[in-house]
Amino acid sequence: MSQTADRIASSPAPDSPTRGLSLRRALDFVGVQNVSLLIALGILVTIIGTQDPVFFQTANIKTIGTAVAISGLLAVAQTVVIVLGALDISVGSQAGLASVVSAMAFTATSGNAALGIAAALALGLCCGLVNGVVIVFGRVNPVIATLATLAAFKGVAQLVSNGRAQGYTGADPVFIFLSRGSIAGIPTLIWVFVLAAAAVHVMLKYTDLGRNIYAIGGNDNAARLSGININRYILGVYAMTGLIAALAGILITARTGSGQPVSGSEGLELEAITAAALGGCALKGGKGAVSGTILAVLLLGVLTNGMTLLGINPFWQNVAKGTLLVVAVVIQQVRSGERRVGLPT
Amino acid sequence: MTTPATAPPAAEALCVEALSKRFAGVRALHDVHIDVRAGEVLALMGENGAGKSTLLKILSGDYQPDSGRLVLEGEPVVFRTPAEAHRAGVRIIYQEPEIVPHVSVAENVYIGALPRRRGRLLDRGALHARVQADLERYGFAQVLRPDTLGGRLSAAQRQLVEILRALTGNVRVIAFDEPTSSLSEHEVDALFALIRRLRDDGVAIIYVSHRMKEIFRIADRVAVLRDGRLVGQRAVAETSEDELVRMMVGRDLSAMFRRRHTGAARDRSMLSVRSLTTDDVTDISFDVRAGEVLGLTGLVGAGRSELVRAVVGDLPIRSGRVLVDGEPVRLRSPRDAVRVGIGLAPEERKADALILERTVRDNVSLAVLSRLSRFRIVRRGRERDLVNRYVRQLDVRTPSVEQEVRRLSGGNQQKVVLARWLARRPKVLILDEPTRGIDVGAKAEIYSLIDELAAEGIAVLVISSELPEILGLADRIIVMQHGRITGELTHDDATEERILALAMADQLTSEGVIR
Numbered sequence: 001m002s003q004t005a006d007r008i009a010s011s012p013a014p015d016s017p018t019r020g021l022s023l024r025r026a027l028d029f030v031g032v033q034n035v036s037l038l039i040a041l042g043i044l045v046t047i048i049g050t051q052d053p054v055f056f057q058t059a060n061i062k063t064i065g066t067a068v069a070i071s072g073l074l075a076v077a078q079t080v081v082i083v084l085g086a087l088d089i090s091v092g093s094q095a096g097l098a099s100v101v102s103a104m105a106f107t108a109t110s111g112n113a114a115l116g117i118a119a120a121l122a123l124g125l126c127c128g129l130v131n132g133v134v135i136v137f138g139r140v141n142p143v144i145a146t147l148a149t150l151a152a153f154k155g156v157a158q159l160v161s162n163g164r165a166q167g168y169t170g171a172d173p174v175f176i177f178l179s180r181g182s183i184a185g186i187p188t189l190i191w192v193f194v195l196a197a198a199a200v201h202v203m204l205k206y207t208d209l210g211r212n213i214y215a216i217g218g219n220d221n222a223a224r225l226s227g228i229n230i231n232r233y234i235l236g237v238y239a240m241t242g243l244i245a246a247l248a249g250i251l252i253t254a255r256t257g258s259g260q261p262v263s264g265s266e267g268l269e270l271e272a273i274t275a276a277a278l279g280g281c282a283l284k285g286g287k288g289a290v291s292g293t294i295l296a297v298l299l300l301g302v303l304t305n306g307m308t309l310l311g312i313n314p315f316w317q318n319v320a321k322g323t324l325l326v327v328a329v330v331i332q333q334v335r336s337g338e339r340r341v342g343l344p345t
Numbered sequence: 346m347t348t349p350a351t352a353p354p355a356a357e358a359l360c361v362e363a364l365s366k367r368f369a370g371v372r373a374l375h376d377v378h379i380d381v382r383a384g385e386v387l388a389l390m391g392e393n394g395a396g397k398s399t400l401l402k403i404l405s406g407d408y409q410p411d412s413g414r415l416v417l418e419g420e421p422v423v424f425r426t427p428a429e430a431h432r433a434g435v436r437i438i439y440q441e442p443e444i445v446p447h448v449s450v451a452e453n454v455y456i457g458a459l460p461r462r463r464g465r466l467l468d469r470g471a472l473h474a475r476v477q478a479d480l481e482r483y484g485f486a487q488v489l490r491p492d493t494l495g496g497r498l499s500a501a502q503r504q505l506v507e508i509l510r511a512l513t514g515n516v517r518v519i520a521f522d523e524p525t526s527s528l529s530e531h532e533v534d535a536l537f538a539l540i541r542r543l544r545d546d547g548v549a550i551i552y553v554s555h556r557m558k559e560i561f562r563i564a565d566r567v568a569v570l571r572d573g574r575l576v577g578q579r580a581v582a583e584t585s586e587d588e589l590v591r592m593m594v595g596r597d598l599s600a601m602f603r604r605r606h607t608g609a610a611r612d613r614s615m616l617s618v619r620s621l622t623t624d625d626v627t628d629i630s631f632d633v634r635a636g637e638v639l640g641l642t643g644l645v646g647a648g649r650s651e652l653v654r655a656v657v658g659d660l661p662i663r664s665g666r667v668l669v670d671g672e673p674v675r676l677r678s679p680r681d682a683v684r685v686g687i688g689l690a691p692e693e694r695k696a697d698a699l700i701l702e703r704t705v706r707d708n709v710s711l712a713v714l715s716r717l718s719r720f721r722i723v724r725r726g727r728e729r730d731l732v733n734r735y736v737r738q739l740d741v742r743t744p745s746v747e748q749e750v751r752r753l754s755g756g757n758q759q760k761v762v763l764a765r766w767l768a769r770r771p772k773v774l775i776l777d778e779p780t781r782g783i784d785v786g787a788k789a790e791i792y793s794l795i796d797e798l799a800a801e802g803i804a805v806l807v808i809s810s811e812l813p814e815i816l817g818l819a820d821r822i823i824v825m826q827h828g829r830i831t832g833e834l835t836h837d838d839a840t841e842e843r844i845l846a847l848a849m850a851d852q853l854t855s856e857g858v859i860r
Contacts, residue, residue, distance in 0.1 A: 208717070211711075222711070227683030
């Protein structure tokens with residue numbers, strides 16, 4: 001019994017009943033792990049905003065939003081993959097392939113945008129399933145498997161397009177709406193990103209599917225013995241990632257006015273992983289959230305935008321991003337109190 | 346002192362003086378004084394959370410004390426890292442040893458001090474010869490070979506590797522942290538022979554265990570911790586089990602086993618296994634009936650865990666049938682088993698059952714999430730009610746259901762695993778070593794819980810290596826050896842001697858023939 005008393009005493013005592021509680025609620029809402037990201041974002045916004053007031057203008061904020069929408073989509077998908085305990089390096093290539101296919105299907109159907117989009121989405125689903133099948137039934141480590149498909153999908157995109165930009169979608173109203181349109185004053189690109197992120201957030205946080213994904217990432221033996229069909233979840237998560245990557249590819253087509261096999265998408269996979277890691281995902285799985293990833297995406301977007309506004313040499317932007325990631329992960333690890341021996345988890 | 350080996354002039358090898366340690370305001374150790382003499386075995390007892398592990402981690406250099414000091418052979422010492430403690434001759438043997446899976450036993454033993462020749466070339470011959478000599482000297486040559494890969498070792502063999510590792514170099518103090526929890530009876534005998542030899546060589550030994558019998562077999566003195574304080578020290582010859590238990594828990598546990606579940610619907614077989622053969626077990630048949638507790642025992646390595654994993658579809662079956670509630674079933678995965686109403690709480694709680702970094706709520710509701718969901722959205726209110734109900738029913742001691750499971754004690758973690766299955770309302774519950782590494786108080790609670798479950802009509806299959814546990818809990822006991830059932834005993838017929846005779850049947854006869 002004394003044990004019970006000890007345990008209860010050890011839980012943090014609420015300091016003042018009203019203020020303590022509302023602070024607690026606010027913290028719960030944001031998530032403790034996101035606080036440092038919010039603080040960093042706040043500091044960055046303050047610094048850039050005081051240096052150049054243009055930063056706060058609506059047009060600039062829209063610019064930031066549309067700039068992060070595509071990589072943000074991939075980062076959100078990557079978050080789910082990482083929570084599952086896996087990794088998908090091929091998302092950039094999938095987006096490139098989808099971009100080409102959307103434009104080629106659009107051209108082949110003599111300008112049917114809906115068919116172009118549907119073809120790209122179907123293809124994304126297939127690419128994702130290929131990844132899943134190789135991992136589950138080929139027993140290939142997810143990093144290796146998607147490293148392979150990173151190359152293969154890119155190759156396929158170059159083959160079907162002969163390495164050149166495909167089609168011209170710049171005059172089609174649907175694609176124009178996607179790239180430059182807006183609903184209620186907010187650009188469509190941002191809407192697509194926000195809606196997709198919200199859907200994934202709800203899936204991950206509020207459904208049994210999401211909870212099982214956390215369970216598999218946290219301890220796959222426990223999940224298996226509790227009756228979760230792990231293989232089905234792996235296939236499903238990779239298929240969903242393929243679908244979202246295809247969506248990103250369609251947006252690339254819309255923005256550039258043609259299908260881009262490589263140029264619009266190369267390197268997006270690393271941006272996605274960067275954002276997810278910065279947002280607090282642990283690569284060993286079981287930990288991470290869409291909210292953290294979105295904050296990280298915004299942080300990276302604001303950083304790029306701000307440095308451009310302030311006229312800083314763009315090469316420094318990469319140095320800044322890299323530094324930010326290392327500092328963020330170091331802070332997370334110090335807080336988790338991991339022993340400083342050997343390879344970190 | 347009573348034993349001649351620890352006659353008064355024996356030097357105090359290690360003194361722990363006024364040691365205190367707090368973690369985030371929680372007192373883990375408070376003003377603890379303990380000393381161990383060279384050539385004696387000091388048992389350290391206490392419930393989980395009493396401070397034993399903290400004390401060991403201070404000795405090993407993993408933690409720094411807030412106040413107080415360590416004195417090794419008269420010299421005050423400070424261990425800033427485990428390497429410093431190792432150099433000073435202090436060794437801790439942990440319950441769950443770290444073994445490198447892809448290298449041999451020999452390399453695992455001499456890891457960090459591999460014999461070399463000409464620069465950095467590994468002298469494999471010398472290494473194996475050295476380890477083989479060690480194995481023979483310490484009496485482990487029968488159970489462990491130097492060239493086996495680390496990944497193929499059983500829990501008991503891993504423990505032995507850890508012990509061999511500790512014995513390299515100059516050794517003054519060795520602490521064993523529940524060394525026998527994964528060992529079978531005859532391996533325990535070998536371990537005790539080794540401990541006695543070390544003691545006679547003048548090593549000071551600290552022996553942490555929950556098992557009373559072992560304390561009385563091996564220890565010279567006992568020190569009892571409770572809530573981070575030293576409750577008292579006794580010479581083993583001058584104390585009793587009852588006194589030690591009272592010191593540890595402050596209450597009487599004479600009624601650890603209450604049997605209320607007798608007389609239920611015993612003729613309805615909920616789980617029937619017929620002539621089951623897998624890679625590990627041969628021709629296994631048994632029934633577990635509604636409202637009964639069936640005990641399954643045998644030495645470590647007899648194939649008990651492999652048997653139940655095959656039953657729930659986690660290991661392939663070569664031939665044989667499984668029936669649940671009279672219906673033949675074909676279980677291809679644990680998922681199928683869960684669906685037909687079988688729950689398995691595996692032996693390795695942390696590795697196979699718990700998601701340590703998730704909350705009590707997440708862990709308890711894991712197997713029932715789809716039942717709690719509508720349109721795939723988990724209904725949080727219902728979930729919370731359900732989890733709270735089982736947390737209360739099982740008396741899981743946690744500040745809230747939002748606590749991460751890794752912060753709970755071993756006993757409470759096990760209750761979380763049980764709560765997960767109770768929430769699923771299974772027909773058959775299989776518990777593999779349900780009380781391993783759990784303190785006395787929590788053990789008694791889990792025993793009474795198992796009894797209640799059987800009283801409610803659940804068919805319970807308990808695997809255990811602890812004979813008193815099997816004897817106290819089970820209505821019938823089946824004993825396995827080398828993947829086969831060697832006998833079945835009823836609650837009234839069973840004795841430790843009979844079980845052991847069945848568990849070691851051919852060893853006894855073959856030894857009889859040889860000698």
